[in-house]
Amino acid sequence: MQPTEPRLLPWPAAAAALDGPARLRHLAAGALRTGRPLAIWREPGAAHARLLISRSLEDAYTGLPPALDPAAPAGFAFFPFHESDHNPALFLPADVQYDLARPEAVSIAPAARGLVPNIAAWLALPPPPTLAWPHGAPPAPPATTEADYRRLVQRGVAAIEAKEVVKVVSSRVAHRPLPPGFDPLGAFQDLSRRYERAFVSLVSVPGVGTWLGASPEVLAEVTADGHFHTVALAGTQQLVPGHRPQEAIWRQKEIEEQALVARYIVNCFKQLRLREYQETGPRTVAAGQLLHLRTDFEVNLRNVPAAASLGTDMLRLLHPTSAVGGMPKAAALDFLRRYEGYDRAYYSGFLGPVNVAAPGVSRLFVNLRCLQVRAEEAILYAGTGLTADSDPLREWQETELKLTTVGAVLR
Numbered sequence: 001m002q003p004t005e006p007r008l009l010p011w012p013a014a015a016a017a018l019d020g021p022a023r024l025r026h027l028a029a030g031a032l033r034t035g036r037p038l039a040i041w042r043e044p045g046a047a048h049a050r051l052l053i054s055r056s057l058e059d060a061y062t063g064l065p066p067a068l069d070p071a072a073p074a075g076f077a078f079f080p081f082h083e084s085d086h087n088p089a090l091f092l093p094a095d096v097q098y099d100l101a102r103p104e105a106v107s108i109a110p111a112a113r114g115l116v117p118n119i120a121a122w123l124a125l126p127p128p129p130t131l132a133w134p135h136g137a138p139p140a141p142p143a144t145t146e147a148d149y150r151r152l153v154q155r156g157v158a159a160i161e162a163k164e165v166v167k168v169v170s171s172r173v174a175h176r177p178l179p180p181g182f183d184p185l186g187a188f189q190d191l192s193r194r195y196e197r198a199f200v201s202l203v204s205v206p207g208v209g210t211w212l213g214a215s216p217e218v219l220a221e222v223t224a225d226g227h228f229h230t231v232a233l234a235g236t237q238q239l240v241p242g243h244r245p246q247e248a249i250w251r252q253k254e255i256e257e258q259a260l261v262a263r264y265i266v267n268c269f270k271q272l273r274l275r276e277y278q279e280t281g282p283r284t285v286a287a288g289q290l291l292h293l294r295t296d297f298e299v300n301l302r303n304v305p306a307a308a309s310l311g312t313d314m315l316r317l318l319h320p321t322s323a324v325g326g327m328p329k330a331a332a333l334d335f336l337r338r339y340e341g342y343d344r345a346y347y348s349g350f351l352g353p354v355n356v357a358a359p360g361v362s363r364l365f366v367n368l369r370c371l372q373v374r375a376e377e378a379i380l381y382a383g384t385g386l387t388a389d390s391d392p393l394r395e396w397q398e399t400e401l402k403l404t405t406v407g408a409v410l411r
Contacts (some may be wrong), residue, residue: 006097007113008105012123020103022127024051025185025320027098027106028132029179030122031272037092037205037377039076041353042192043363044199052076054092054358055112057206069312070222070243070360073111077364078203078211078351080342081320082333086138088203111232133184135363135374136209141342144172148341148398150392153384155339160388167260168326168335171383173342174401176410177376184212184373187409194408195288199365211346213370214285214406217319219350221363223313224283228299232262232282233386236398245284246291248291256376258293264322266298272313276303286370286403313363323349324366324383334345345372347381369405378409 015023024040025327028135031038031053052075074094080087095112096119106123108115130247142154149172156168170199188202198214217233237252239245262282281295304310325348326332352364382402384395 004110006110007108009116009119009123010105011310012105012120015123018127021189023103023137024049024098024100024125025131026123026125027053027096027119028185029050029128030119030125032131032204033128034056034118035206037090038203039078039092039351041076042188042200043353044197049188050090050100050353050356051096051098052094053096055095055115060342061338066097067216068092069309070355072355074312074353074355074359076203076351076353076356078205078346078349079319080109080346081324084343085346087343088208092205094202098175118279121209131183131208133204133208133373134208136345136372137207138343138345140175140372140374140377140379142172143175146396147159148172149396152339152341153386153390153392153395156335156386157388157390159335160386163190166217166300166327166332167257167387168332169320169322169324169348169383169385170336170395171340171344171348171381174380174382174403176371176378176380176405178272178373178378179410182313182410183372184210187212190409191406194215195275195384195405197285198287198369199352201365201367203346203351209371210373211367212373212376212406212409213367214288215365215368216285216290216349217323217366217368219321219352219364220311220315223300224358226301226360226362227316228301228311228314230265230297230318231294232258232265232297232323233285233292234258234261235301236384236401237290237291237329239286239289239291243350245286245291246301248284249391250293253300253387254293255340256389257385258295260327261321261323263383264327265295266313268317269297269299271317272282272310273300274304274310276300283354290401311362319350320348321366324368325387326385333378346370347372348383360376369402370404371410376411 080091205211383401
């Protein structure tokens with residue numbers, strides 16, 4: 001009979017002096033050294049990070065099972081903005097887990113029992129001085145100049161005025177040199193300290209690359225008490241020192257932009273004939289030194305027929321949301337394909353743990369405020385939602401503000 005409970009592998013006596021973060025580095029080093037995919041994340045407000053390792057690259061390419069289904073296997077979803085051969089939709093099975101809240105042992109899934117000797121060997125090795133993180137195979141997208149981005153905004157506004165789209169979300173790329181001795185795991189810990197309310201993540205997959213981020217935006221989640229939750233997040237301004245978020249004053253442009261995102265979510269509910277939901281907001285929320293407008297939507301799945309499929313059906317409708325693409329969805333995505341000028345890869349896709357904390361508990365976040373680690377530089381991404389009132393210079397300045405979130409670890 002196959003075992004059904006995970007194997008708990010205690011740390012050897014040689015590692016007794018190592019603290020939790022050092023043990024996390026130890027495990028990450030073993031995964032990187034043997035070419036295995038890994039994900040490290042810290043959920044908003046959580047005190048401790050978690051690590052997940054998959055047995056092999058092939059296991060990671062099995063695609064995403066019903067993402068918000070309690071019967072789905074445990075793992076970590078890492079989805080691109082637009083799926084392609086270069087940017088596959090990934091689901092990393094939770095073969096090996098390590099939770100800094102319980103640092104005494106490593107958990108190994110029943111299907112991965114064959115890894116026990118390998119993991120034991122990793123733990124017995126001395127701590128590595130440096131880690132070799134993989135870089136993506138496709139060429140890095142070119143950096144977007146200010147002139148190019150302002151032209152893109154002008155095209156977007158013209159498309160809105162011509163009623164080709166109601167809203168479009170343009171984005172850009174920036175290149176930043178890596179500081180000497182840059183350590184992605186150290187940068188992850190830095191982001192976790194800086195942005196307590198963000199979903200901080202470090203995902204590394206051979207052939208795909210290494211991505212680091214601190215996202216403020218929930219895409220979809222199912223809680224332990226059976227509630228589905230999503231948010232409409234849009235509008236950006238800087239938090240003024242000495243002022244509270246509640247004191248922010250919003251322009252009509254940001255109010256309209258956020259209302260369009262909220263309306264998009266309500267339309268998704270209507271497509272599923274879902275009428276019983278709670279809407280709260282909009283309200284001003286802080287994400288680091290930035291402020292956004294946010295509306296929360298919540299559904300009690302115990303009151304919904306066919307609740308097991310609701311989360312997955314909503315996920316299919318939501319991604320990519322109007323907050324990262326635009327609306328109507330097809331027309332906005334067609335505009336971006338024609339004019340944006342680069343492949344977003346995993347920027348503005350989504351990521352997060354599925355059934356890891358407990359069966360039926362999943363939290364997926366939009367991959368915003370993120371960077372891709374290359375050999376000598378970081379590729380950063382930022383976008384802005386356009387309406388008929390958008391000003392090209394102000395939109396460029398908003399992207400500059402957004403780049404400072406994850407860019408802070410490069411100083």
